[in-house]
Each structure stands twice: as structure tokens, then as C-alpha cells.
Amino acid sequence: MSVAKHFSRKYLREEVLPTPFCPGCFNGVVMNAMFKAMEELGIEDLRNFVFVSGIGCSSWIPNPLIRADSLHTLHGRAVAVATGVKLANPRLNVVVIGGDGDLVAIGGNHLLHAARRNMDLLVVMVNNMVYAMTRGQLAPTTPLGFRTATTPYGNFEPPINVAKLLINTNANYVARWCVSNFHKLKQSFKEALSEVSKGFRFIEVVAPCITYVVRYEGKTPGQKIKELREACVEVKSISEIDDVERRGKIAVGVFKKELKPGYVELYESYASRAREASQK
Amino acid sequence: MVRALLSGNEAVAEGALAAGCNFFAGYPITPSSEIMHYMARELPKRGGSFIQAEDELAAINMVIGASWAGARAMTATSGPGFSLMQEGLGYAIMTETPLVIVNVMRAGPATGQATKAAQGDLMQARWGRHGDQMIPVLAPSSPQEAYDLTIEAFAIAEELRTPVVVLSDEFIAHGREVVELREKVEIPSRRKPRDPSEPPFGSPDPRIAPPMPPLGEGYYVIVTGSTHNEYGYRDVHSFETHFRLVKRLVDKIRLNVDKLFRYEVLGDDDAEVAIVCFGSVSRSAKQALRMLRSRGVRAKLLRLVTLWPMNDEVVRRELRSAKTIVVPEMNLGQLIYDVQRLAREDSRIVAVNKVGGGIPIYPSEIVEAALGGSR
Numbered sequence: 001m002s003v004a005k006h007f008s009r010k011y012l013r014e015e016v017l018p019t020p021f022c023p024g025c026f027n028g029v030v031m032n033a034m035f036k037a038m039e040e041l042g043i044e045d046l047r048n049f050v051f052v053s054g055i056g057c058s059s060w061i062p063n064p065l066i067r068a069d070s071l072h073t074l075h076g077r078a079v080a081v082a083t084g085v086k087l088a089n090p091r092l093n094v095v096v097i098g099g100d101g102d103l104v105a106i107g108g109n110h111l112l113h114a115a116r117r118n119m120d121l122l123v124v125m126v127n128n129m130v131y132a133m134t135r136g137q138l139a140p141t142t143p144l145g146f147r148t149a150t151t152p153y154g155n156f157e158p159p160i161n162v163a164k165l166l167i168n169t170n171a172n173y174v175a176r177w178c179v180s181n182f183h184k185l186k187q188s189f190k191e192a193l194s195e196v197s198k199g200f201r202f203i204e205v206v207a208p209c210i211t212y213v214v215r216y217e218g219k220t221p222g223q224k225i226k227e228l229r230e231a232c233v234e235v236k237s238i239s240e241i242d243d244v245e246r247r248g249k250i251a252v253g254v255f256k257k258e259l260k261p262g263y264v265e266l267y268e269s270y271a272s273r274a275r276e277a278s279q280k
Numbered sequence: 281m282v283r284a285l286l287s288g289n290e291a292v293a294e295g296a297l298a299a300g301c302n303f304f305a306g307y308p309i310t311p312s313s314e315i316m317h318y319m320a321r322e323l324p325k326r327g328g329s330f331i332q333a334e335d336e337l338a339a340i341n342m343v344i345g346a347s348w349a350g351a352r353a354m355t356a357t358s359g360p361g362f363s364l365m366q367e368g369l370g371y372a373i374m375t376e377t378p379l380v381i382v383n384v385m386r387a388g389p390a391t392g393q394a395t396k397a398a399q400g401d402l403m404q405a406r407w408g409r410h411g412d413q414m415i416p417v418l419a420p421s422s423p424q425e426a427y428d429l430t431i432e433a434f435a436i437a438e439e440l441r442t443p444v445v446v447l448s449d450e451f452i453a454h455g456r457e458v459v460e461l462r463e464k465v466e467i468p469s470r471r472k473p474r475d476p477s478e479p480p481f482g483s484p485d486p487r488i489a490p491p492m493p494p495l496g497e498g499y500y501v502i503v504t505g506s507t508h509n510e511y512g513y514r515d516v517h518s519f520e521t522h523f524r525l526v527k528r529l530v531d532k533i534r535l536n537v538d539k540l541f542r543y544e545v546l547g548d549d550d551a552e553v554a555i556v557c558f559g560s561v562s563r564s565a566k567q568a569l570r571m572l573r574s575r576g577v578r579a580k581l582l583r584l585v586t587l588w589p590m591n592d593e594v595v596r597r598e599l600r601s602a603k604t605i606v607v608p609e610m611n612l613g614q615l616i617y618d619v620q621r622l623a624r625e626d627s628r629i630v631a632v633n634k635v636g637g638g639i640p641i642y643p644s645e646i647v648e649a650a651l652g653g654s655r
Contacts, residue, residue: 070502074341088349277325
């Protein structure tokens with residue numbers, strides 16, 4: 001009897017499977033949503049893609065799992081490396097996948113400035129709410145009151161709202177979804193890879209760590225998905241975000257979608273001005 | 281032959297452009313900024329990429345990304361930025377990424393004296409990264425050499441898939457001299473794997489760098505700063521994989537010492553007095569050599585152009601006859617450790633250390649040290 005292959009397998013390196021992730025880890029949901037989007041866009045292989053990641057659990061999604069060129073870089077530096085790749089070869093689709101600690105704490109400056117430049121990158125932030133690979137310490141996204149290895153009496157540092165922050169930059173696309181919104185998340189991947197294929201595109205996926213968040217809460221992955229489904233409220237306009245969050249819910253949706261020229265386009269017109277100036 | 285009056289910083293930029301540099305990422309810092317200004321002016325109109333990064337961490341990592349995407353990439357900085365770039369340099373070493381990094385030394389530590397020359401980053405250039413590693417370090421002593429060694433640095437980086445440091449200082453950077461520019465510079469491009477079965481991170485002969493698959497050409501290369509096998513797969517547990525990798529990376533530089541080591545010797549073969557120096561201090565040292573020899577002292581000067589890998593045999597041989605060895609440095613003593621290691625046991629080694637305020641070591645101070653008094 002032959003077993004049909006899972007659709008995602010064509011994007012994966014068979015030889016490194018199974019994945020290194022904990023059983024029930026939501027990284028699989030993120031991967032499947034991205035791969036499904038790619039499949040629906042008719043992307044057969046990833047030879048024009050470069051995946052760049054830093055250090056953390058979600059940074060292991062591309063390297064070495066995805067069958068594509070990938071750079072597993074230093075902690076926090078993925079966005080900077082990705083910027084160099086994109087500028088040196090603008091033909092490539094450059095995708096950064098990383099965690100909240102990697103992209104927002106140690107790599108926060110690079111994230112902010114890539115968004116300011118509207119750098120032509122897709123950045124996927126898998127927000128698992130803790131530092132999971134190093135065994136569950138406080139992250140800049142950890143909710144208040146949450147017990148972690150470094151806040152054993154409950155977190156008192158208010159978390160950062162990354163997607164909301166990036167709305168106020170030059171980023172072209174900002175979206176947030178929970179792992180419970182699989183189809184909407186897939187839709188965002190499709191948008192960020194086709195309709196809005198230039199400039200800085202940011203997709204946050206709320207994906208609580210199965211080991212250091214969900215298990216600590218005494219819940220199963222299924223229960224957590226159900227809880228997230230109830231907690232997520234899709235907003236149609238960014239003015240609704242504050243209201244949703246005041247009610248203790250998670251605002252999800254496409255917060256920003258523009259088609260401004262990205263950095264590469266702006267640099268090209270700058271360079272042509274430079275050539276004209278030098279000919280005078 | 282084109283001759284131009286250039287500062288050391290401008291000469292570095294001209295050398296980089298002659299070598300085909302087409303990507304520069306940097307962050308403003310004194311006294312290296314003129315290199316960045318030059319590249320900001322030239323690269324956009326020559327079809328290259330220039331970007332002012334948000335910090336030095338970003339700059340070096342952008343250079344790494346660009347290099348993997350096929351660019352000839354460089355950055356330039358000074359002490360505080362060089363400190364920040366050590367992290368990225370370690371990654372470039374581990375992933376065998378060709379790049380050139382220019383460190384225009386100023387007085388440190390910390391912010392120190394931003395506009396004043398120093399040579400205090402010598403050991404940082406050698407040992408600044410954690411873990412076992414070695415990268416070539418070249419030290420120019422004039423704008424001409426800044427031009428030539430920058431070209432050389434690109435050639436080494438491409439051939440050995442390694443970061444290369446050009447260790448300049450504020451005197452060279454802002455000194456202006458006539459530089460002979462080359463008509464044509466040919467630097468062979470890095471070798472691509474013949475097919476995907478040729479490992480991009482392994483080589484049977486450690487002196488030869490593995491081929492480098494550029495991104496976007498269907499090689500599906502796996503690049504990681506973690507310990508990896510010859511195909512790039514992470515292996516963070518086994519002794520064999522780690523030892524084989526770091527040994528090869530260090531041997532790649534160390535065993536190419538004959539090819540990489542450049543030096544200059546002036547004066548008497550059977551010298552009683554030897555001066556060992558590098559960089560801008562060599563200018564005073566050369567005058568000191570003339571002064572000593574005019575007084576009838578048999579003296580020589582050994583100027584290291586390549587600081588690392590150090591050719592122990594050459595240094596030992598050149599210092600064999602010397603009873604007195606003077607080591608003038610614009611720091612509190614760094615090169616002297618290698619001199620102590622390699623000199624005859626009965627030789628008298630005298631340090632001349634002076635740093636700060638942009639005051640050079642004067643030839644008279646070197647002469648005085650050679651003839652008797654120690655500072």
C-alpha cells in the first residue's frame with residue numbers, strides 16, 4: 001500500500017526528518033501555512049529563495065530543514081545578513097524566520113531599521129513568548145505575571161507589542177495571526193509572497209511554546225489551540241487594536257498593507273541619479 | 281601608470297575598487313569614515329551597493345550576507361566598531377566567508393582618543409574572537425601600502441574563503457602621499473562546486489579552501505555558524521566533526537604561512553641591534569636605523585607586513601645575530617610577546633611604548649633604547 005506524501009515534503013530535506021522540535025510544537029503549523037501558501041502560488045522549488053535565521057527554536061525551521069539555500073546566522077543578526085543578501089542579489093526572495101527573542105531583543109535594532117528602510121524582506125516572527133531553546137527564560141514578549149526560569153515569581157516587565165510598533169514604520173505589510181488561524185495565516189503568506197512582494201513584510205505568528213508555556217500551564221496543545229481561537233479577535237482597522245487588547249484579547253489581522261517602493265527600488269533610482277551626476 | 285596624492289583612507293578605498301569590491305556596509309567612526317565616504321560616492325555609480333548600517337554589528341553581518349550572495353564585500357571601522365564586529369568575524373571564520381575588514385586603529389580602550397593614532401588592536405586582531413581561530417592580518421605603513429595591501433586582502437579572502445584584516449592606523453589614514461595606482465588588477469573569482477556533491481565545507485588538503493556555492497543558483501547550500509560537517513549539516517555533539525572543522529579552518533591559514541607572510545628587512549645581515557616593528561611606527565624606525573648605522577652600529581630593521589600568520593622561522597632567522605632587540609609600538613607592549621618568544625634567549629629586548637595624544641614614537645627614542653636606556 002502506498003501512502004500519499006504530505007504536501008510539505010517537497011520543500012523539505014527528507015534526510016534530516018523528523019524535525020528536531022518537541023512533540024506538539026507549533027513550528028509545524030507555521031511551516032505548513034507557509035508551504036501551503038507556496039504550493040497555492042505554484043512555487044515548485046525554492047531555488048530563488050534564501051532563508052535566513054538566527055538562533056532559537058524557530059531559527060531551526062529553515063536550517064537545515066527547508067530544501068533551499070539557508071543561512072543560520074548569529075543570534076539576532078538574521079535581518080542584517082538578509083539585508084546584505086538582498087542588496088547583493090535583488091533577484092532573490094529573502095525570507096527571515098526567527099523567534100521573538102532573536103528578532104526583537106538581541107536583534108531589535110536590525111528589525112526596526114530594516115522596517116524603516118522598507119527593506120525588501122519577508123520577516124516571520126514566531127512568537128513563542130519565551131526563550132525556549134535555552135529553557136524558558138523571560139522574553140520581551142512574555143505576558144505580565146507569567147512565570148519563567150528568570151521570573152520565577154511572575155513577570156513584572158510589560159511586554160512589547162511588536163506588530164503594533166512596526167505599523168508606525170515604513171514597513172509595507174504587517175500582520176499578526178495565531179497558530180489557531182491557519183487559513184488566515186496561509187493567506188498572509190500568500191499576500192506577502194505575491195501581491196505585496198516588495199518592501200518590508202512582517203508576519204507575527206502567536207505560537208506559545210509547547211514545553212515552556214503550554215505544559216507549564218498544565219494544558220494540552222489541543223486545549224491551547226482552542227483557547228487561542230477564543231482569545232483571537234480579528235480587527236478590520238488598526239484603531240480597533242487597543243480596544244481588543246484592553247479586553248485581554250489578542251488582536252489579529254492584516255494591520256497594514258501598502259505597495260510603496262522597497263529599498264531596492266529606491267536604491268536603484270538613487271544610483272541612476274549618482275550616474276547622471278558623475279556624467280555632468 | 282597613474283599617480284595620485286591620496287590619504288591612507290582614500291588609498292584603501294581605491295585599492296578596494298581596483299580589486300572589484302562591489303559591496304560596502306559601514307557605520308560612521310573616526311578615523312576610518314573617509315573610506316566609507318569614498319565608497320558612498322563611488323559604488324552607486326559603478327553598479328555596486330553601499331549601505332550605511334544601523335551599527336557595526338549590522339555592517340559586518342550585511343557584508344557576510346552580501347559575500348554569500350556573490351559580492352566582493354568589505355567594511356571599515358576603528359577600535360569600538362572593531363570590537364562590535366568580532367562577533368561577525370567569528371561567524372565569517374566558521375562559515376568561510378570571504379570579506380575584507382579595515383581597522384583604522386585609534387587610542388583605546390573604550391572611546392579613548394578617537395582622533396589619535398595607536399596600535400593597541402594588534403592582539404585583538406589576532407585573538408578577538410572566542411574559540412579556536414586565525415585570520416590573516418596585514419599592516420600597511422604608508423598610503424601606497426594601504427592601496428596594495430587592500431588589493432592583496434581581497435585576493436587572499438577570495439582564495440582562502442576567509443575574512444582578512446587590514447590593520448591601519450590614524451597616521452596612515454590621514455597622512456597623504458603619492459600612490460601609484462595599478463592599471464589593471466585581476467583577482468580570480470572564488471571557485472564554485474563542480475556539482476552539488478562536492479562539499480562546500482570540506483577539503484582533503486587543509487591549505488586549499490573548499491569551493492563556495494553562491495546563493496540562488498540551485499546548490500541548496502546550508503550555512504551555519506554551528507559546528508557542521510563538510511556538507512553544512514549541524515553536528516553539535518561529536519568530537520570528530522568539531523575537531524576536524526576547527527583544525528582545518530586554522531590550518532587553512534597557518535599552513536599557508538609561506539604564501540601569506542610578507543616582511544621587509546633593511547640594514548646589516550649580522551646586526552647587533554635589531555628593530556622589530558609594524559605599521560606607521562616603521563617610519564620612525566627606519567630613521568632610527570639610519571641614525572644607528574651612521575654611528576657605526578651594525579643594525580637592522582625587521583618590519584612585519586603580515587602580522588598573522590606569523591612566520592616563526594623567518595623572525596627567528598632575522599633576529600639570530602641581534603644582541604639587542606628594540607620593539608617600538610604605539611601601545612603598552614603587544615608585538616613584543618612574539619619577539620620574546622622568537623628571539624635568542626640571551627638577547628636584550630627593549631620595549632619602546634608610547635600611545636596617546638597623537639604623538640609618534642620619535643626616532644631618537646628608538647636610538648636611545650637601542651644604545652642603552654630602557655623606558
